[in-house]
Amino acid sequence: MRRIECKDIISAIKKACMDANYYIPEDLVSTLKKRYEEETWPMAKNILERIKENIEIAKKEEIPLCQDTGMVSVFVEIGQDVQVTGGSLEEAINEGVRQGYMEGYLRKSVVKDPLNRINTNDNTPAVISYRIVPGNKFKMLIAPKGFGSENMSRLKMLKPADGVQGVKDFVIETVERAGANPCPPIIVGVGIGGTFDKVASLSKKALLRPLGERNKDEFYKDLEEELFYKINKLGIGPQGFGGKTTALAVNIETYPTHIAGLPVAVNINCHVARYKEVEL
Amino acid sequence: MIKLTTPLTEEKIKDLKMGDNLLLTGTIYTARDAAHERLIRLMEKGKKLPIELKDQIIYYVGPSPAKPGRVIGAAGPTTSYRMDPYTPKLLDVGLKGMIGKGDRGKEVVESIVKNKAVYFVAIGGVAALLSKCIKEAEVVVYEDLGSEAIRRLKVEDLPLIVAIDSKGNNLYEIGRRMYLEKAEDNAYLD
Numbered sequence: 001m002r003r004i005e006c007k008d009i010i011s012a013i014k015k016a017c018m019d020a021n022y023y024i025p026e027d028l029v030s031t032l033k034k035r036y037e038e039e040t041w042p043m044a045k046n047i048l049e050r051i052k053e054n055i056e057i058a059k060k061e062e063i064p065l066c067q068d069t070g071m072v073s074v075f076v077e078i079g080q081d082v083q084v085t086g087g088s089l090e091e092a093i094n095e096g097v098r099q100g101y102m103e104g105y106l107r108k109s110v111v112k113d114p115l116n117r118i119n120t121n122d123n124t125p126a127v128i129s130y131r132i133v134p135g136n137k138f139k140m141l142i143a144p145k146g147f148g149s150e151n152m153s154r155l156k157m158l159k160p161a162d163g164v165q166g167v168k169d170f171v172i173e174t175v176e177r178a179g180a181n182p183c184p185p186i187i188v189g190v191g192i193g194g195t196f197d198k199v200a201s202l203s204k205k206a207l208l209r210p211l212g213e214r215n216k217d218e219f220y221k222d223l224e225e226e227l228f229y230k231i232n233k234l235g236i237g238p239q240g241f242g243g244k245t246t247a248l249a250v251n252i253e254t255y256p257t258h259i260a261g262l263p264v265a266v267n268i269n270c271h272v273a274r275y276k277e278v279e280l
Numbered sequence: 281m282i283k284l285t286t287p288l289t290e291e292k293i294k295d296l297k298m299g300d301n302l303l304l305t306g307t308i309y310t311a312r313d314a315a316h317e318r319l320i321r322l323m324e325k326g327k328k329l330p331i332e333l334k335d336q337i338i339y340y341v342g343p344s345p346a347k348p349g350r351v352i353g354a355a356g357p358t359t360s361y362r363m364d365p366y367t368p369k370l371l372d373v374g375l376k377g378m379i380g381k382g383d384r385g386k387e388v389v390e391s392i393v394k395n396k397a398v399y400f401v402a403i404g405g406v407a408a409l410l411s412k413c414i415k416e417a418e419v420v421v422y423e424d425l426g427s428e429a430i431r432r433l434k435v436e437d438l439p440l441i442v443a444i445d446s447k448g449n450n451l452y453e454i455g456r457r458m459y460l461e462k463a464e465d466n467a468y469l470d
């Protein structure tokens with residue numbers, strides 16, 4: 001049995017919250033650079049240039065890339081031979097978020113109650129999901145996400161008869177309706193299958209796949225590519241002012257589903273797509 | 281590049297055209313959802329507003345906290361449509377410009393035309409870059425709202441795009457249409 005101390009979890013989460021908000025993952029930096037070089041519409045190119053500059057400034061001065069430093073999702077993958085000691089795992093994660101947002105000068109954007117709306121003033125709680133796996137590894141993926149793009153995300157319980165065409169139409173319609181609001185260029189996470197709740201988490205998981213990596217199933221890889229092509233053909237462009245750079249990637253995740261259903265969810269992320277992976 | 285200074289008089293607004301890139305220097309105010317709601321509530325009660333809006337610009341921003349030795353934290357625009365229900369009422373009492381991101385509703389565009397105002401866009405998600413153009417920041421009122429308090433900012437060369445001009449030309453509609461009509465190669469074929 002491998003032991004992991006809560007205090008180590010706290011400090012790992014704290015650092016990850018700060019790092020994720022100051023530094024963009026390398027795969028995103030190189031994708032943005034490539035898109036900038038390929039963009040021909042002047043206004044669009046201009047905007048992509050500012051986005052690149054912003055990444056440099058945030059990194060150099062250690063200030064957040066975006067003022068909306070988000071609500072934090074934490075995906076924990078815990079080996080069944082691991083024992084967490086020295087406190088509660090959930091409390092340790094939230095304590096890490098609390099310390100990261102206080103000490104990192106990150107914006108506190110979480111309200112305690114969705115209708116009474118009093119700010120918790122420390123950006124807790126995080127939205128945590130756990131997966132128990134064989135072995136003795138302990139991994140956490142920390143993903144703060146802004147709500148400009150979260151608000152544009154949608155879910156629909158399609159009929160099986162709607163088929164692949166129904167899925168395509170729903171994805172395109174969601175991106176079209178979102179327009180400029182989620183700060184394009186965007187990343188489009190699509191979940192298909194499972195249940196009402198499962199499909200939402202699939203779409204979120206799809207956003208966390210490294211850019212450039214395609215679905216391993218040939219059918220879904222082709223679907224990702226087709227949707228990517230069609231979305232960029234919409235011409236929404238960076239910030240919605242026209243251009244060929246609307247989506248940086250379309251990622252699909254699937255799960256078995258019920259004979260009577262075809263759930264589909266689209267989770268949109270902005271160009272400030274933050275995540276940080278840590279292993280203890 | 282066009283240089284624009286505050287206050288934003290009608291004379292200056294006349295020359296601003298949809299799609300213009302410009303650098304703004306001068307004094308502006310911040311306000312987002314909660315502050316807007318309070319301002320409108322005061323107006324409904326016939327009370328005096330805590331800031332004079334004539335010829336002023338409101339920036340829709342809730343900055344992150346300032347690190348020691350800094351004026352302000354990251355400070356990029358928030359999505360504007362949430363302010364749509366309030367905006368015409370503020371334009372009617374003299375507000376001349378808004379800075380945000382994303383398209384506006386029909387009533388806001390009509391009010392922009394009627395009141396000869398202008399809607400600017402700052403690029404969403406480049407908040408570190410934008411914060412460098414903010415030279416002074418002080419809370420004017422509603423300190424209890426934290427990040428959402430109304431602040432007075434002194435900005436220097438803040439990069440903005442004219443998204444909706446005083447004639448109602450809207451870059452969110454026209455920019456995209458122009459691109460789709462003119463660009464020969466308008467999608468990736470990866």
Ligand code: SF4
Nearest residue numbers: 066146148183270405
């Ligand atoms: S959508 Fe993303 S880039 Fe835009 S304001 Fe929100 S967090 Fe920032």
